[in-house]
Amino acid sequence: MAQLPEIVLQELADNKFAPLYFLQGEEAFYIDQITDYVEEHALTPTERSFNQTVVYGKDVSMNQILETARRFPMMAMRQVLIVKEAQDITDFNRKSAQDQLLSYVSKPVPSTVLVFAYKHKTLDGRSALKKAIEKNAILVESKKLYDNKIPAWVKQYCRRKDYKIKEKAVALLSDHIGNDLTRIANELDKMMLNYDSDTEITEVMIAKHVGISREYNVFELQSALGKKEIFKANQIIHYFQSNPRNNPIIPIISMLFAYFTKVMLVHNNRGAGKQELARLLGVNPYFVTEYMLASQNYTPAKTRKIIEHLHQADLQSKGIDSVASEGEILRELVFKIMH
Known part of the structure; x- marks a missing residue:
């Protein structure tokens, strides 16, 4: 074995x-x-x-x-x-x-x-x-970790190095890099060189050292969508359009699909407490409130429709039934989600 x-x-x-x-x-x-x-x-x-x-x-x-x-x-x-x-x-x-x-x-x-x-x-x-x-x-x-296992791995890696890390920093890092453990470890190691052990790593530090825009990233986009902040969502999409190499569309759609799938799980488990929802969603209880708020802003029928829109955008991003640019596909997708 x-x-x-x-x-x-x-x-x-x-x-x-x-x-x-x-x-x-x-x-x-x-x-x-x-x-x-x-x-x-x-x-x-x-x-x-x-x-x-x-x-x-x-x-x-x-x-x-x-x-x-x-x-x-x-x-x-x-x-x-x-x-x-x-x-x-x-x-x-x-x-x-x-x-x-x-x-x-x-x-x-x-x-x-x-x-x-x-x-x-x-x-x-x-x-x-x-x-x-x-x-x-x-x-x-050595198997690839599923995306929902990455946050726990990041926290464990930081503990082994005698650092702490905030939940939002974990989410920002894992959302930006995905499940490439070598790259995550390299980025954390480079950043840790700048701080003493036992430092608590924040999202500000992650944004600064990993080269992620603190305001314009997929983590902030899904947050803006969940809260129905139309202006902010469009600002982020405009930033993505201006920086397509650093913001490829397929990972963005994948993250949004995972996000709205979790919103649907909240709909399907009305009455469950925060701890139970956290277990069902595979997230830290810290983030459950955000998913609950999104479920209030989007009905079950609308959430199902959003998931359909995301599937269609995924096909378009791969050149199926569309010749639109990535930026145009994202802008249309966000419009359909929020209207």
Whole structure:
């Protein structure tokens, strides 16, 4: 069975290194985290000169990798071999190469730490190789997080770095970047360089350091729509039209679709308390009031119609039944939502 990346990272921090790691999946963040930790901590700087090898999949064959893995360390307790971009190993998909790897996996060299960073793909779960890796090695499957899991991840990441973060700052960051964990972590790390630990990160700080307009972003747009603030919504749309490269239409429509879907959930759960609504919506209770206000401004029938308009705008943004520009599609969409 695949192990959770957080558990593997904790074991590495406790100086527990296994002979073989196979890191696979769509989410590159944890694959990079584990790979980087092994590269930086498995050996001392002096030991690395003779005992650490880092290669890229496109440059090596399976036979070359396993020949290196079977060597013994020089004046050290272990050697480290890291195969980055392992999905590009020249002969990985050939039966002969997989048989070679299967043989090694069945009996890995205990004095070698061999890491395969196999990104954006996964092994066939029915294969003998996958089963052998599960049994004899550390298998990590790094999956993309769903959008509704990103806020909790952001808060946990900040806690691990000894920072606090406000709910609105979390929402602004996750709305702007989406579920790209590597980019979120990089943006937070760059920002944290400017503040002492235990600082509480605010939406003002996020806007300043991540390059998000504090007033003109999709988070503020959905807020303006929910409150029926026509003038402000049109200001934001005008800003989006003036800055199309930084405000692509498809993520905006996706965010608005998620927003009005939650408004419909509020309609469908009349009488539920704030805590229950927060659980149903998958949001912090801090934001429930906003969805409740939007549900008062838009009837169930209107909300259903808005969701239809969003679906139509999504098709138009992909060139279906429309030759309008992104800005024109957004402006028409906001008009239909608010009138």
